[in-house]
Amino acid sequence: MDWYRGRPHHIQYKWHEGFVAWLLHRITGLLLILYLFLHEWVIATLQNPTSFTKAMATLENPLFKLLEIGLWLVASYHAINGLRVVLVNFAGAAERDNYQGNVWIFWVIFAIVFVAGAIPMLLHL
Amino acid sequence: MALNVGDKVIFKVFRYDPDKDKAPYYKDYEVTITRKGMMVLDGLNQIKWEQDPSLSYRRSCREGVCGSDGLNINGMNTVSCMSHIEDYNSDVLVIKPLPGFPIVKDLVCDFDDFFNKYYAVKPYLIEKTPPPARERLQSVEDRAKLDGLYECILCGCCSSACPSYWADPDYLGPSALINAARFVFDTRDEGSDERLDLVNNIHAVWRCHTILNCIHACPKELNPTKAIGMLQKEILKRKF
Numbered sequence: 001m002d003w004y005r006g007r008p009h010h011i012q013y014k015w016h017e018g019f020v021a022w023l024l025h026r027i028t029g030l031l032l033i034l035y036l037f038l039h040e041w042v043i044a045t046l047q048n049p050t051s052f053t054k055a056m057a058t059l060e061n062p063l064f065k066l067l068e069i070g071l072w073l074v075a076s077y078h079a080i081n082g083l084r085v086v087l088v089n090f091a092g093a094a095e096r097d098n099y100q101g102n103v104w105i106f107w108v109i110f111a112i113v114f115v116a117g118a119i120p121m122l123l124h125l
Numbered sequence: 126m127a128l129n130v131g132d133k134v135i136f137k138v139f140r141y142d143p144d145k146d147k148a149p150y151y152k153d154y155e156v157t158i159t160r161k162g163m164m165v166l167d168g169l170n171q172i173k174w175e176q177d178p179s180l181s182y183r184r185s186c187r188e189g190v191c192g193s194d195g196l197n198i199n200g201m202n203t204v205s206c207m208s209h210i211e212d213y214n215s216d217v218l219v220i221k222p223l224p225g226f227p228i229v230k231d232l233v234c235d236f237d238d239f240f241n242k243y244y245a246v247k248p249y250l251i252e253k254t255p256p257p258a259r260e261r262l263q264s265v266e267d268r269a270k271l272d273g274l275y276e277c278i279l280c281g282c283c284s285s286a287c288p289s290y291w292a293d294p295d296y297l298g299p300s301a302l303i304n305a306a307r308f309v310f311d312t313r314d315e316g317s318d319e320r321l322d323l324v325n326n327i328h329a330v331w332r333c334h335t336i337l338n339c340i341h342a343c344p345k346e347l348n349p350t351k352a353i354g355m356l357q358k359e360i361l362k363r364k365f
Binding site: 085 | 225334338353
């Protein structure tokens, strides 16, 4: 009966632009850490010319090229949203009248940067 | 949605009495609009006075000054005395206590931790020089710098909306930090160095992840995120 006493009863809040931007920032951050470990692991296996050629042959597969675009998606979002956070803290990008609109501006910038980088990658699939 | 006199709105109210209930539950009440421009607090009063006296909630001044009645209404934190029922454009209002705070009963939360964090930032004038013969004067321009900082009513809406505040039990939270900023940027105050030392750690200004929920929540239309940014900038400015 007493299990609930003193505990926070709910931790929910209405979703809005700033919260979604932060959530994506967290997720992309975790994915980047995961990628970093995978990356180190692959590099650690390249001990001689044979293993190098073998690994490179696998990585030439179009699936990995697509995953590379995914990496670009994650990295460009994390980088550009990181710049937004710096501007919020140090350049007043979170005034009351525009704090949600600013997130949209950054999402548009992110979309442009991502697409501009992804097109050449897709062409060389 | 315009509400007319005689219309009914359902209040879905969070109920929990730790002495009686095993777990919290929601109870529906029908609130009748008795006049134009009814606030959510008026609806709660109607329930308490006419339907169910066992409902508990805090209230005092009913005009957005005392900060007693911070609640989570349809997912958003606000003080119920400053929110019109019809502004929610909904037949059903889900009324919960502030998120992330421990519950005392029904809509009443435990504010001990919140106020301890407020006192931790020394929210009072610190003087080092002897006081002048008359009062400590301040220019109109310097006084204007405090606009948007001093109006905080300590309703808890911002801290309670903050995911960093939920996740880190030691985080001072947006409310304590905007009150720290209110004194740091006051030209009459002489304790800003010690106050900045207090907030210059991972459980204070550097815990803010700019999720912006505090701006979204503040019923007095203040900007705690901006105040935290000002403190961060001030800390860096004094260091370098």
